[in-house]
Amino acid sequence: MNRFKFLVYIIYIFPITNNSLTSATWNQWRGPNRDGIIPTSQPWPKSISKDTLKLQWERPLDKGYSSPIVSDEMVFTVETVEAKNEVVRAFDRQSGKQIWKTTWIGALKVPFFARKNGSWVRSTPAYDGTHLYVGGIRDVLVCMDAKTGEITWELDFVKKFGSKLPSFGFVCSPLIDGKDLYIQAGGGLAKLDKQSGKVLWRGLNDGGGMWGSAFSSPVIRELNGVRQLIVQSREKLMGVNMMTGETLWEKKVKAFRGMNILTPTTYGNSIFTSVYGGRSTLFDIRKSGKGFEAKALWDNGQQGYMSSPVLIGDHAYHHLRKKRFVCMDLKDGEIEWTSERTFGEYWSMISNGERILALDEKGILFHINPSPKKFKLLEERKLTDHESWAHLGMDGKQVFIRHLNGIQCYTWE
Numbered sequence: 001m002n003r004f005k006f007l008v009y010i011i012y013i014f015p016i017t018n019n020s021l022t023s024a025t026w027n028q029w030r031g032p033n034r035d036g037i038i039p040t041s042q043p044w045p046k047s048i049s050k051d052t053l054k055l056q057w058e059r060p061l062d063k064g065y066s067s068p069i070v071s072d073e074m075v076f077t078v079e080t081v082e083a084k085n086e087v088v089r090a091f092d093r094q095s096g097k098q099i100w101k102t103t104w105i106g107a108l109k110v111p112f113f114a115r116k117n118g119s120w121v122r123s124t125p126a127y128d129g130t131h132l133y134v135g136g137i138r139d140v141l142v143c144m145d146a147k148t149g150e151i152t153w154e155l156d157f158v159k160k161f162g163s164k165l166p167s168f169g170f171v172c173s174p175l176i177d178g179k180d181l182y183i184q185a186g187g188g189l190a191k192l193d194k195q196s197g198k199v200l201w202r203g204l205n206d207g208g209g210m211w212g213s214a215f216s217s218p219v220i221r222e223l224n225g226v227r228q229l230i231v232q233s234r235e236k237l238m239g240v241n242m243m244t245g246e247t248l249w250e251k252k253v254k255a256f257r258g259m260n261i262l263t264p265t266t267y268g269n270s271i272f273t274s275v276y277g278g279r280s281t282l283f284d285i286r287k288s289g290k291g292f293e294a295k296a297l298w299d300n301g302q303q304g305y306m307s308s309p310v311l312i313g314d315h316a317y318h319h320l321r322k323k324r325f326v327c328m329d330l331k332d333g334e335i336e337w338t339s340e341r342t343f344g345e346y347w348s349m350i351s352n353g354e355r356i357l358a359l360d361e362k363g364i365l366f367h368i369n370p371s372p373k374k375f376k377l378l379e380e381r382k383l384t385d386h387e388s389w390a391h392l393g394m395d396g397k398q399v400f401i402r403h404l405n406g407i408q409c410y411t412w413e
Contacts, residue, residue: 157186274304
């Protein structure tokens with residue numbers, strides 16, 4: 001802890017007058033339930049045209065894949081600066097003024113074959129109403145006071161557990177549940193006391209390094225009456241007992257170079273996943289004796305990549321490795337339609353169950369009417385010329401776009 005403090009720089013610039021920081025809608029990876037879905041009661045833009053969806057402010061940043069996180073007053077960003085430091089910033093949501101900035105030393109070069117996508121911070125923070133939990137690329141987890149940027153604690157997984165440094169960096173985004181925090185880091189899965197950073201249990205050791213170290217992020221779901229952690233490693237899809245870390249069920253998921261990237265998605269008591277170099281599969285999780293078993297209900301030849309789907313009703317709307325958008329019937333795996341048009345390599349999506357906003361890595365925002373009958377693209381708009389790999393964020397009447405060189409805040413009336 002002392003080592004880390006010497007490397008930290010905190011600049012407190014613009015005070016917040018409201019003493020309470022309550023959790024807003026977009027407080028973690030993929031939103032409130034980590035599935036890209038917001039309630040239908042939340043505001044939604046009628047259009048994404050320039051006349052309706054207007055740029056409120058924009059600020060320059062250095063590069064990063066970490067997605068923006070939102071509190072009632074602030075929006076938080078993470079970046080890699082000069083291939084040396086990691087920087088967390090807090091901006092006022094309405095004005096874009098920087099409130100604080102915290103810096104520590106942290107950088108890593110990914111393998112040469114992945115370097116075209118950059119050696120920048122990847123993990124998206126989680127916000128619990130008072131603190132921000134940030135994953136640094138060198139397998140370091142940092143807890144910060146969200147009001148001031150002051151560091152409360154930090155955990156260096158490589159130093160603590162002797163695990164190999166993840167070759168592609170710390171990718172998983174932390175998951176908060178009450179007093180606990182779950183994270184795939186340090187060559188495995190860990191449960192932490194979020195207040196102190198104490199490790200409560202650690203399991204699913206995969207060795208870290210090149211062939212371990214997860215690309216996915218966990219979710220919490222109730223399956224057949226049992227609340228559990230759904231985890232996707234480089235090789236397996238698993239259900240984990242949240243109290244003990246015991247594996248409740250597991251299923252191998254084959255992917256090229258272990259590229260199991262998308263966030264596991266639940267449909268009833270089943271789990272959907274889709275992998276690079278593999279297939280799309282729906283696994284049914286059933287009780288068996290005193291435990292569980294996982295059985296594939298169906299699979300098809302559609303290959304996912306980095307994009308996670310949104311589920312609406314009985315259908316998954318999914319951007320594929322082949323750069324097309326599909327609607328998949330989750331009951332039997334049949335493809336309702338495939339877009340004739342190809343798009344970019346990656347989409348991040350938000351839906352209220354009636355419409356979808358999708359951000360392409362080319363900086364294009366799409367407004368879609370989700371229908372099993374046909375692909376209905378309502379509008380599209382180029383928001384930035386910079387690449388946009390971070391997941392878009394949305395809260396109230398604001399949309400946040402974190403492109404490689406900055407952050408934009410759009411609003412509508």
